[in-house]
Amino acid sequence: MEHLQNQVVRAIKKFRMFPRSEKILLAVSGGKDSLALWDMLVDMGYSVDGLYIDLGIPEYSDVSGQKTQNFAESRGLVLHEVSLGKTYGVDIGHIARKTKRPSCSVCGVLKRYVMNMVADRHGYFAVATGHNLDDEAAVLMGNVLNWQTEYLQRQSPLLEAKPGMPRKVKPLYRLAERETAAYCVLRGIDYIMHECPKSEGATSFTHKEVLNRLEAESPGSKDHFLLGFLRTAPQLFPQSSSDDGPELQQCTRCGQLTTAEECGFCRQMARAGLDSLALFDSSVSPERN
Amino acid sequence: MRVIVLPDRTEKELSGPMRVDRILNELRMNPETVLVLKSGALLTPDQKVDHDEKIEIWPVISGGRGDKRDAM
Numbered sequence: 001m002e003h004l005q006n007q008v009v010r011a012i013k014k015f016r017m018f019p020r021s022e023k024i025l026l027a028v029s030g031g032k033d034s035l036a037l038w039d040m041l042v043d044m045g046y047s048v049d050g051l052y053i054d055l056g057i058p059e060y061s062d063v064s065g066q067k068t069q070n071f072a073e074s075r076g077l078v079l080h081e082v083s084l085g086k087t088y089g090v091d092i093g094h095i096a097r098k099t100k101r102p103s104c105s106v107c108g109v110l111k112r113y114v115m116n117m118v119a120d121r122h123g124y125f126a127v128a129t130g131h132n133l134d135d136e137a138a139v140l141m142g143n144v145l146n147w148q149t150e151y152l153q154r155q156s157p158l159l160e161a162k163p164g165m166p167r168k169v170k171p172l173y174r175l176a177e178r179e180t181a182a183y184c185v186l187r188g189i190d191y192i193m194h195e196c197p198k199s200e201g202a203t204s205f206t207h208k209e210v211l212n213r214l215e216a217e218s219p220g221s222k223d224h225f226l227l228g229f230l231r232t233a234p235q236l237f238p239q240s241s242s243d244d245g246p247e248l249q250q251c252t253r254c255g256q257l258t259t260a261e262e263c264g265f266c267r268q269m270a271r272a273g274l275d276s277l278a279l280f281d282s283s284v285s286p287e288r289n
Numbered sequence: 290m291r292v293i294v295l296p297d298r299t300e301k302e303l304s305g306p307m308r309v310d311r312i313l314n315e316l317r318m319n320p321e322t323v324l325v326l327k328s329g330a331l332l333t334p335d336q337k338v339d340h341d342e343k344i345e346i347w348p349v350i351s352g353g354r355g356d357k358r359d360a361m
Contacts, residue, residue, distance in 0.1 A: 178322075205350070
């Protein structure tokens with residue numbers, strides 16, 4: 001267990017993710033990775049609050065929300081909650097149907113938006129997510145297979161803050177998901193084991209399967225693939241002043257920074273016939289103790 | 290032995306004693322993708338399970354988070 005925490009400490013130090021003095025917002029799903037990370041960071045003395053986004057998915061969101069609330073309550077931790085179902089009376093599938101886009105893509109837009117919104121509103125230094133070694137190696141494999149150099153260039157466990165967008169960090173990138181699951185067992189953390197039903201058939205599963213077959217044949221393959229990439233990436237993609245990306249402006253509807261007149265989230269919600277600003281007003285954020 | 294495969298608690302019967310790595314091989318499961326528990330404790334691949342014992346197999350693979358734009 002100490003080894004697992006040491007890997008997280010190493011990740012935080014290597015990328016100078018956040019100092020102990022700053023307040024961190026952790027996106028929590030009720031799954032093994034985010035709850036293990038929350039437990040580790042709090043145990044190591046970091047100040048970490050949780051953010052749970054209820055996507056209103058029948059028979060899934062209720063359970064994942066309950067596990068998250070139980071974890072936070074049992075440890076006296078602060079949990080922000082934003083609920084799609086309670087705000088609009090719809091689930092993520094409704095928006096996917098209306099916008100004719102895959103649920104995982106709609107979910108990605110919504111989650112990034114809410115994370116930025118809550119972190120900005122409450123002044124968090126960084127947003128942490130529970131992406132682990134397997135997640136990141138699978139994404140890397142997908143990006144390499146499709147030669148998406150733009151995405152490869154951005155791959156790092158640390159994304160620097162921009163105005164209105166907090167720093168994003170992934171302190172679990174050195175830990176395999178087998179290790180975070182084992183950590184939960186050892187610490188008695190009750191997490192949701194079922195997968196999000198909307199992720200069924202996702203290509204990330206295929207990439208993970210291939211990587212795990214390689215790992216079984218040749219232990220250390222996943223580590224070499226991802227950590228080797230991270231060591232090599234600075235030479236492959238040297239930073240230049242033009243790497244800052246396109247110029248950002250304020251969304252005319254919600255005020256968040258975007259490359260277009262209206263941000264992707266507001267456009268997505270408008271296409272689904274929903275008021276994007278309502279989500280702001282309905283989020284529940286308890287006071288810190 | 291009784292083998293309970295989570296999350297749906299599917300039951301399987303195997304003859305014991307048998308090592309954990311052999312059990313996973315019999316069930317065609319990649320050891321990288323599961324944890325094996327007996328009475329709430331983690332088992333290592335070289336540990337033996339007796340014929341009259343019960344074990345649980347927990348899947349550890351999660352997905353649907355592979356958003357390439359938000360990669361790392």
